[in-house]
Amino acid sequence: MTPCISLPGGLWSIVSVVIYGAFPDMAAAAFYDLDGTLCRTNLVHAFAYNARNQQGLWRSVTRMASTLASIPLFLAADSFNRRLFNDIFFRRYRGESEDRLRYLAQELFDTVVRPSIFPGAYELIDKSRRLGLRQVLVTGALDLTAGPLVRHLGLDDSVTNRLEFVDGKATGRLLPPVMAAATKASWVRTYAEKEGLNLTECYSYSDSMSDLPMLSVVGHPTAVNPDFRLRNTALQHDWPILDLR
Amino acid sequence: MTKREAKPLRGPVPRHKEDDQVVYIDNNSAPRIIFSGTDLLCEDLPIGTRVIYAKPPIEGLANPGAAIRYAINHPLDSEPLYAQLSPGMRVTIAVDDISLPLPPMTTPDIRQTMLEILIEILDANGVDDVHIIIALGSAHRRMTPAEMKRMAGKKIYDAFYPDRYYNLDAEDPDGFVPLGKTAQGEPVNISRRCVESDLVIYLNVTLVPMDGGHKSVAVGLCDYESVRVHHEPDTIAACDSLMDPPRSMLATKLARMGAIVDQHMNVFHIETALNNRMFSSPLAFLGRNEDEFSEFDRLKAETLRLALSKMPEVAKRKMFNAIPAPYQLIACFAGKADPVHERIVAKLNEQYLVKVKGQSDIVIFPIPFISPYNVNSILNPILLQVMALGYFHHFYRGQPVLRKGGALILCHPCYDDFDPEYHPSYIEFFNRLLPETRDSHQLRAKYEEEFARNPSYVEMYRRGYAYHGTHPFFMWYWGEAGRQHVGKVIAAGAKNAHVPATLGWDRAESLTEAIAMARSFVGPSASMTLMKWPPIVMADVE
Numbered sequence: 001m002t003p004c005i006s007l008p009g010g011l012w013s014i015v016s017v018v019i020y021g022a023f024p025d026m027a028a029a030a031f032y033d034l035d036g037t038l039c040r041t042n043l044v045h046a047f048a049y050n051a052r053n054q055q056g057l058w059r060s061v062t063r064m065a066s067t068l069a070s071i072p073l074f075l076a077a078d079s080f081n082r083r084l085f086n087d088i089f090f091r092r093y094r095g096e097s098e099d100r101l102r103y104l105a106q107e108l109f110d111t112v113v114r115p116s117i118f119p120g121a122y123e124l125i126d127k128s129r130r131l132g133l134r135q136v137l138v139t140g141a142l143d144l145t146a147g148p149l150v151r152h153l154g155l156d157d158s159v160t161n162r163l164e165f166v167d168g169k170a171t172g173r174l175l176p177p178v179m180a181a182a183t184k185a186s187w188v189r190t191y192a193e194k195e196g197l198n199l200t201e202c203y204s205y206s207d208s209m210s211d212l213p214m215l216s217v218v219g220h221p222t223a224v225n226p227d228f229r230l231r232n233t234a235l236q237h238d239w240p241i242l243d244l245r
Numbered sequence: 246m247t248k249r250e251a252k253p254l255r256g257p258v259p260r261h262k263e264d265d266q267v268v269y270i271d272n273n274s275a276p277r278i279i280f281s282g283t284d285l286l287c288e289d290l291p292i293g294t295r296v297i298y299a300k301p302p303i304e305g306l307a308n309p310g311a312a313i314r315y316a317i318n319h320p321l322d323s324e325p326l327y328a329q330l331s332p333g334m335r336v337t338i339a340v341d342d343i344s345l346p347l348p349p350m351t352t353p354d355i356r357q358t359m360l361e362i363l364i365e366i367l368d369a370n371g372v373d374d375v376h377i378i379i380a381l382g383s384a385h386r387r388m389t390p391a392e393m394k395r396m397a398g399k400k401i402y403d404a405f406y407p408d409r410y411y412n413l414d415a416e417d418p419d420g421f422v423p424l425g426k427t428a429q430g431e432p433v434n435i436s437r438r439c440v441e442s443d444l445v446i447y448l449n450v451t452l453v454p455m456d457g458g459h460k461s462v463a464v465g466l467c468d469y470e471s472v473r474v475h476h477e478p479d480t481i482a483a484c485d486s487l488m489d490p491p492r493s494m495l496a497t498k499l500a501r502m503g504a505i506v507d508q509h510m511n512v513f514h515i516e517t518a519l520n521n522r523m524f525s526s527p528l529a530f531l532g533r534n535e536d537e538f539s540e541f542d543r544l545k546a547e548t549l550r551l552a553l554s555k556m557p558e559v560a561k562r563k564m565f566n567a568i569p570a571p572y573q574l575i576a577c578f579a580g581k582a583d584p585v586h587e588r589i590v591a592k593l594n595e596q597y598l599v600k601v602k603g604q605s606d607i608v609i610f611p612i613p614f615i616s617p618y619n620v621n622s623i624l625n626p627i628l629l630q631v632m633a634l635g636y637f638h639h640f641y642r643g644q645p646v647l648r649k650g651g652a653l654i655l656c657h658p659c660y661d662d663f664d665p666e667y668h669p670s671y672i673e674f675f676n677r678l679l680p681e682t683r684d685s686h687q688l689r690a691k692y693e694e695e696f697a698r699n700p701s702y703v704e705m706y707r708r709g710y711a712y713h714g715t716h717p718f719f720m721w722y723w724g725e726a727g728r729q730h731v732g733k734v735i736a737a738g739a740k741n742a743h744v745p746a747t748l749g750w751d752r753a754e755s756l757t758e759a760i761a762m763a764r765s766f767v768g769p770s771a772s773m774t775l776m777k778w779p780p781i782v783m784a785d786v787e
Contacts (some may be wrong), residue, residue, distance in 0.1 A: 120708055123707070238673070
């Protein structure tokens with residue numbers, strides 16, 4: 001940020017030190033994972049909704065059947081590595097029209113995502129906001145899916161995955177940075193640096209072991225509706241375990 | 246020439262008893278059975294050690310139901326309950342939570358007996374708008390449905406749960422009404438449902454004199470803003486003791502706040518006192534003088550001690566939590582808070598107070614497996630601290646059993662073990678805050694607000710069964726008077742070094758070593774007293 005008052009560099013440094021000395025508390029934020037943390041849905045729900053709503057009955061049926069048949073593969077890939085899962089999963093979007101995905105996004109939110117938001121999520125965000133924390137969504141979901149939810153929950157900021165489109169058609173690849181596992185933590189660190197946040201005072205919430213790095217970089221990590229592995233890890237690290245369901 | 250009086254013999258103090266509750270150890274004394282968490286120790290104490298035992302249980306009232314009905318129909322400074330009822334009125338019944346009595350009593354719980362009688366009376370008078378609220382105060386954990394059912398009985402539970410029988414939610418943003426402030430500026434915010442009721446009936450299980458009275462409504466039904474004005478270090482430090490209401494700053498503040506409550510609400514108090522029959526007959530020997538044990542008692546004691554020493558900690562905890570106490574009702578009064586509480590305290594004093602001559606340089610506190618805040622859970626290090634320096638230190642009238650600056654020996658393994666579901670904020674308090682400071686004022690100023698507002702802790706309190714984020718702070722403040730009074734605390738039998746160190750205590754491998762350490766601190770000729778808890782005994786120290 002450029003200071004409004006023009007001061008010589010050295011003097012400005014002194015003023016900054018005085019200001020920071022007088023107000024040592026830096027801002028902080030709460031970082032939320034989305035799927036399984038704030039709502040019950042996941043990436044596959046969103047994809048299945050799009051598959052079911054293809055143009056033409058035959059296309060819908062084949063895409064749905066293909067999606068259902070792939071579920072064991074998705075589960076296996078996710079349990080092995082979130083990046084591998086992303087590679088396999090988002091390839092399914094290849095050939096999808098950008099217009100159609102955007103058209104379906106609000107409908108997907110209204111019919112699938114909104115009803116699946118955990119009741120406790122609203123309250124958690126409200127309490128957190130009252131503490132003066134910036135509300136940030138850090139999710140591997142697509143921007144198309146997450147956008148309406150960010151607006152609905154009144155979050156201040158978000159980072160999502162974005163599909164690559166060429167000539168209005170999805171290529172099945174994600175634009176970098178791909179939000180998953182350690183990338184989330186890296187993004188949180190960079191974001192905190194850029195926004196002047198004190199990570200020790202920040203909170204992060206996730207349901208999945210794959211978000212362990214994101215949980216580990218803040219001072220107040222919380223496991224929310226955790227899977228078995230994250231629950232055990234949270235117990236070992238003495239992190240709070242929260243059930244928003 | 247007159248005959249010279251014989252001088253007392255030098256050497257060991259001859260075996261004598263001041264009365265049945267105050268016994269001195271001599272050459273022929275049996276070893277003492279001492280609780281150390283979920284274990285039992287069998288210890289030969291030094292000759293001359295004074296051992297203070299609980300009084301035998303006062304015989305329970307033959308017909309508790311009749312006693313409760315009589316109290317309701319003959320209240321103190323108040324109209325009888327039936328005269329205050331009219332069809333269509335709104336009534337809220339507030340009941341104490343699972344922290345009382347300890348351990349939970351055999352069924353039917355006295356609250357079930359009271360509730361069944363009350364609901365019958367309310368029904369007969371056409372009062373339908375009845376809610377039952379568990380008075381958790383601002384920080385106690387919610388009771389589980391199973392615990393609620395056990396406490397109120399199936400009939401009440403089936404009829405009222407969950408819409409009309411529920412836990413107080415101190416974090417409900419619209420759940421409290423400010424009634425005003427005392428002249429000293431203490432805010433009194435009380436549960437909206439209670440304030441908006443035509444009549445509030447508070448059912449107390451007054452286990453110790455600190456409970457009951459104005460504390461019931463002013464603490465049990467208040468929010469964080471109200472509770473923090475007295476759950477703070479200076480108030481606790483000014484209590485001499487918490488168990489002696491006329492000399493308790495906490496009771497003074499609560500009386501002021503209770504006056505505000507009485508200006509705005511119609512509260513009908515029903516207080517009960519139970520005897521100290523903490524152990525059912527197979528374990529009743531645990532409360533008796535070991536010198537008077539029968540052979541069978543000795544066999545039972547040794548068998549139990551050996552069995553406990555072989556069992557895993559989790560199993561021992563489960564076992565002790567599964568044994569309810571066969572408490573019996575010894576008194577019930579109803580009406581206005583002050584006269585009711587005065588009579589109940591008199592009855593409790595009759596049960597608990599034991600006359601004791603003089604203080605000691607060294608005092609031994611056996612710390613058992615349970616505290617008000619770990620029913621069905623773990624006695625973690627902070628709760629261990631509050632049991633020793635909070636509750637047990639305050640179990641006196643007149644002056645503490647331990648002289649100022651003396652050595653306090655605690656018998657407990659001091660496990661570094663926390664329940665992540667019930668006590669999540671305790672974990673952070675112990676591991677993050679205590680290594681930085683043990684100063685109550687600093688902790689309050691710097692961290693209490695942060696823990697109070699921590700969204701994770703708030704949600705765990707509201708949606709799970711966690712104690713409120715502030716509870717470990719209150720527990721730490723509760724030990725303030727004890728911390729200021731004792732010169733040294735030694736944890737005898739602690740299984741690790743870091744828990745006592747974090748709490749600011751010394752560690753000893755065994756009770757014998759702890760006594761040697763205490764003597765090196767206060768002097769070799771130090772006097773010594775063992776408070777033989779449980780059951781509850783309070784010292785009336787001259």
